[in-house]
Amino acid sequence: MNESECAGRLIWFKATAGNDRFHTSVFQQRVGVLIDWYRVLRSDQRGDRFRAWGIINDPACCTPGSPDCPAKNLDETYGMDWCPGDEEMLGYVGRSGYTDPACDFRDALLKEDDVHGPADQRQSACDLKFGTSTGALGIRKFPNPRFDKAAWQRLNGNPGSWEGYNRPIAAAGAGEAARSHLQDGAIEPPFLIGTACGSCHIAFDPLNPPADPANPKWENIKGLVGNQYSRISEIMVSGMPSNTLEWQMFAHARPGASDTSAIPTDQLNNPGTINALINIAKRPTFADEQVLKWRKVDACGDDRDETRCWCEPGRDGKCWKKSLAPETVHHILKGGEDSIGALEAIQRVYFNIGSCSEQCWMNHLSDLRQIDPQQRGFGQTPFNIGQCRRDCPNFRAIEDRLPNILDFFMSAEAHVTDLRAARENQLRATTPDARYTEQDLIDTLEHEFGDNAVARGREIFANTCARCHSSQPEAAAGQFASLDFHKIDLGSGMREDWLGNDRSTPVSEVGTFRCRALHSNHMTGHIWQEYGSETLRAQPPDPNVREPGDGGRGHYRNISLLNLWAHAPFLHNNALGPELCGKPQHAANDFYAMRPRYVDGSSVKLLPAGQQPACFEYDPSVEGRYRLYKMSMQELLNPAQRIPKVTLLSEDVTLRIGPRLWDGTAKERLLGFELTIPSEIDGRGVTAGTIGNFQHKRFIVDLVRAKTAPQELEASLTQRFGKDTGAKVLADLKVITGELVGKPNALVAALKARPYLIKQIYSSCTAEIENDGHRFGEDLSEADKKALIAFLATF
Known part of the structure; x- marks a missing residue:
């Protein structure tokens, strides 16, 4: 390096x-x-x-x-x-x-063109x-x-x-x-x-x-x-x-x-994969996006407003100015939300892992226990990059070295890890001068998947997949026939094609678990507002999704298929393919055993232990990764054979409401009451998403309005859900307010009797099946599916 x-x-x-x-x-x-x-x-x-x-x-x-x-x-x-x-x-x-x-x-030496140089x-x-x-x-x-x-x-x-x-x-x-x-x-x-x-x-x-x-x-x-x-x-x-x-x-x-929005919560059950940062130099960029952000300048001139321009005290010409201007940017995160530049996207990773929390962003989070809309902490407020730069030296220490981190992203450590090279390394462990060529890989794959499988798989990929999973300009124009998906850039030695275009696709078209696509932290007025472009927020919502899709929500970017053989299971949540497990020696840490996922699709109840498919034990070896890839591809191309996966509450959850007193002995005392959230309602399992997606604040506010301002609430519910549904919700809220008088413990029972309020009306996302969707290719013949699996293994 x-x-x-x-x-x-x-x-x-x-x-x-x-x-x-x-x-x-x-x-x-x-x-x-x-x-x-x-x-x-x-x-x-x-x-x-x-x-x-x-x-x-x-x-x-x-x-x-x-x-x-x-x-x-x-x-x-x-x-x-x-x-x-x-x-x-x-x-x-x-x-x-x-x-x-x-x-x-x-x-490292300061870059020659750094605006804050030459010192x-x-x-x-x-x-x-x-x-x-x-x-x-x-x-x-x-x-x-x-x-x-x-x-x-x-x-x-x-x-x-x-x-x-x-x-x-x-x-x-x-x-x-x-x-x-x-x-x-x-x-x-x-x-x-x-x-x-x-x-x-x-x-x-x-x-x-x-x-x-x-x-x-x-x-x-x-x-x-x-x-x-x-x-x-x-x-x-x-x-x-x-x-x-x-x-x-x-x-x-x-x-x-990892659910990177779990702490700055937007009340969505939306974990996403930890991305492989591969061939970043070839990752697609998007020109002329409207970006409001801070940019390096050498002086503020007459502008003394620190909300627009700020110079670091004790420094010579080390200033930043906030302005709206067109930029060429990447679309990062699952829905492309980080879209104001690669350097800023790297910087935001540090906030996800806790940097500058007290100085900069903890007070912008929503307090899940605050249910008074007039009080601070009821909802998110936007994180302020300018304020954080001023008040947190750790922010400045990272920001000043972001170009070095980006250079690391562009280094050889981020180059692809091809199956051909992995198998050649295996051979060289015992025979140092061994060779395993591209043709050797093709021969091996065609011995497994059939004669001419790789060449046939290339045609299928071009006609079925390349419109989303190719970064070449011809693919965007719909010209797939002559594309060379393995073409090498002679200057860098990298593949020209990133095998993904990073463009937004409506989640209803992809059909996968949509909760992650409804992520809202980048929206105007929310915590990471300053990390989303104005172009992103102007993106029209998916008309086929029942949940709100404003502010750029409701889409997934098309991911790269580089080195797909090494990164199964698939989809944005790793739900497509066998469930992974570590089988540790200490049973208390056997998390797969604590939370199986396969359910009966009709009742959303866990299948009995004897019917749960075996998990795939951690195996980072070359052949272990390849075997997991093949199993995951079979599920990808055969949706009808998938057993539904849902993350359910694994046991009842009891909450204590009220102050707790502890006198230093072995027991604490509660002044208040307890609420129990059942793990099963009416014979159906309760999903983790049901609780995580429940908009309890809006529910409580509407419950109060049903008593204090029913006409205003009726108009609001009608606008949100239509006349008939709005009237039903209002009627039920009025009944619940009566049921709760003097009996706060009755709330869970009231909701249990009306589960649609939690699962549909007051839910950020109503999706349940986590391995659903992406049905592209299911109509291919069995031979063509094998050919596609063989071809994708060559990337």
Whole structure:
């Protein structure tokens, strides 16, 4: 790599940009969702870490007491792995004065055309905040200066245990799960834990997978492939019992998928895959989109309004100006929502993982417990890039180095990982000069799928798939016959075709699970408003979708099919293909067993255990990936054979409403009442989406209006749902207000008697079947389906 690419890679792998406080305290205490970092990262379960959590172990770290490990026992590292840099860092646990390793980061030279040059005026690299590895790539630890070792030992028995810290405090009601010291600010852990972007994107190299996934070497690892085994959702709720509302709503994403809007919630159940960042230099761009954003300038002139132009104090000509202008941009995220430029899209990743939370965006989130529309926190408000730049040095530290990260995206590490090359590497492990050519791959595929399968598959792809899954201009013009999908750019050595056009397709045309397409955080007035273009927001809604589609919603971008063989299962939520599972040794971490997905399509109830198809055990080997690809392609091309998948509540959820009192004993007391959300209503399972998509705030407001302003509500309901449905809703709301008088516990019973209110009227998304849709190709003959599978394996 060149100097800039190398700098970008180090930042991608190590920089937390100050989110250690978020992941240790803010998330738990402000959002109320608990991460048990010890459960996830405890060193005595290092060998089980990948199978449980999909985490990639850091090859440079070790379990204390193992051969050649500098730390001799778990007490030295407080139960965590020993990693390079810990010889100094551990000495600062419980005291201040630690100098972060990022302070020694060697910046690449400032680019010659940088408007803020020629002098290097970048924010101090210390604010990148590297810390040291936790033993899991992309997850970093920092010494906690507030740690009290004596108090820790009294609580846990010894320094290397966290068993007292995460021990539950008995709940006030028998139905609801207990909380623990994870939410108790009076007890501080030894480390603050932060995450880098690499925590999701670092993965095993499909060209050179590890012999043992629990013990990879550096040559087995790539930083941009995307970790398709990662259980980010389960990590985020690792400190929550499974019968809590938070666990049931958060822990719904499949391995390799993450609901990036779960924290800045738009009340949509919409996890999406962690994208493979491949051949970005060939990814389609879109010219002349109208973008309102901050751009670098060397002076503000007479404009002294900091909402439009701002110069950093103490710097010479380091200014930014906000303006509306045409730009050439990518369409990023599943619906193309990040659309103001690649650099800004990279920057926003850091907010998704907690950077600058208190300075910039926590107060813009919707408080799910706030139901008074006149109060702050009832709904989202737009995050302000200009304010964040001024108030958060971590923002500036990343922003000043975004060109380095983008250069890393354009580096050889992001080049394709072809099946041909992977098989050649396999052969070279035993025969160093072995060759496996394109023709060898074709011969192997045609031996498996039939004579002339690859050539026939190319014709089928051109006629059936290329209008969406090709980036060549001829494909956009409908000229498919002469396209060369394998054409190489002689200058870069990359394929010319990105095998996706990133254009928006109405979700009803694709037919897949539509909840992600209804994502609303980029809309005007919402949290990430400043990261969506005006062109995006002007996109007309899909007329065939019943839910609101304004503000650019209701579409999916057409994804790339590059290296499809290595990235199954398919669809934006990894729902198409076998369900993945890790089968860890510790049953408490066997999340697939806790949440099977296959249902009876008519009753939306889980199939009995004996009828649940077997899961596909994690297998990052070349042949393991290829086998999973073939199984997933069979499901893709044969929709009628798919068994429906739905994420259901796995158990009843009890909520306590009212203040809790705890006197320091083993039991807390509740002053209030309990509500139980059943996992089944009228013989049908309750989906996680039913709860996650329930617009409870609008429901409560309408319930109040049914009593205080029924005529206004009637007009509103008629406009939203039509006269007949509006009248029915109003009548039911009036009845419910009577049922609740003096009996607040009656609310669940009232909704249970009228499930359409939750599932249809007050739902952000009514879709249930997660592996539905994308039926293109189902009418092909069996031979043609085999040919298409063979051809797609050559990409």
